[in-house]
Amino acid sequence: MAGHSKFKNIMHKKGRADAARSKLFSRLSKEITVAVKMGGGTTDPDMNPRLRLAIQNAKGQSMPKDNIQRAINKGSGGDGEDYKEMRYEGYGPGGVAVIVEALTDNLNRSASNIRAAFSKNGGSLGETGSVSFMFDRVGEIVFSKEAGSADDVMEAAIEAGAEDITSDEEGHTIICAFEDIGQVSSALEAVLGEPESVNVIWRPQNQTPVDEDKASTLLKLLDALDEDDDVQNVYSNEDIDEAVMEKLSA
Numbered sequence: 001m002a003g004h005s006k007f008k009n010i011m012h013k014k015g016r017a018d019a020a021r022s023k024l025f026s027r028l029s030k031e032i033t034v035a036v037k038m039g040g041g042t043t044d045p046d047m048n049p050r051l052r053l054a055i056q057n058a059k060g061q062s063m064p065k066d067n068i069q070r071a072i073n074k075g076s077g078g079d080g081e082d083y084k085e086m087r088y089e090g091y092g093p094g095g096v097a098v099i100v101e102a103l104t105d106n107l108n109r110s111a112s113n114i115r116a117a118f119s120k121n122g123g124s125l126g127e128t129g130s131v132s133f134m135f136d137r138v139g140e141i142v143f144s145k146e147a148g149s150a151d152d153v154m155e156a157a158i159e160a161g162a163e164d165i166t167s168d169e170e171g172h173t174i175i176c177a178f179e180d181i182g183q184v185s186s187a188l189e190a191v192l193g194e195p196e197s198v199n200v201i202w203r204p205q206n207q208t209p210v211d212e213d214k215a216s217t218l219l220k221l222l223d224a225l226d227e228d229d230d231v232q233n234v235y236s237n238e239d240i241d242e243a244v245m246e247k248l249s250a
Contacts, residue, residue, distance in 0.1 A: 036075025139181030
């Protein structure tokens with residue numbers, strides 16, 4: 001029975017991983033399609049910076065070439081959904097600031113679902129601008145640990161004009177000014193190889209401490225938002241103690 005139970009657990013974890021990967025590919029595809037449409041149908045990455053970043057991120061996540069090409073074709077064909085970019089802002093449990101970025105073909109649906117996620121999980125949706133002033137809009141460039149040592153990556157990042165770098169056992173995360181993302185990412189790629197991802201993100205200026213009780217509800221809110229098909233990215237400024245995280249994830 002133990003072996004059977006272990007097998008079931010492994011299959012359950014694999015199922016969750018496959019579902020997460022499928023959702024990731026769906027988001028990457030949507031971004032590629034939107035990049036082509038917003039670029040006036042331009043499918044040349046060299047002439048469409050947003051498309052270039054979208055393709056780069058898709059490749060960094062090992063998205064199949066066929067999937068990438070289908071997303072490009074969908075954007076250039078003029079058919080399919082007409083996505084709109086939306087940003088929602090609000091507060092989660094414990095006063096944590098939350099920013100939600102969505103690409104949707106139905107504004108009423110996405111607004112209703114996101115508002116419901118906040119209200120059902122101890123949060124409240126606010127007006128645009130209600131929390132974004134607590135974040136900085138910056139470029140984030142991520143490399144795998146194989147890109148080089150922390151010292152080598154730091155040297156390359158400084159030379160490229162980056163503002164900050166964090167290295168750990170998972171890899172290297174480099175932060176640069178929003179307007180410098182293209183220049184910095186290109187300079188780093190020339191030295192370190194292709195990055196795993198290049199994104200414009202909302203980086204919190206300060207973090208909000210959250211106790212165990214509020215953290216549990218907050219994580220449910222963030223999960224609910226992340227599971228919404230219209231949601232592309234979720235940013236928040238919580239500070240949860242490692243011991244609390246371990247206890248909640250046990």
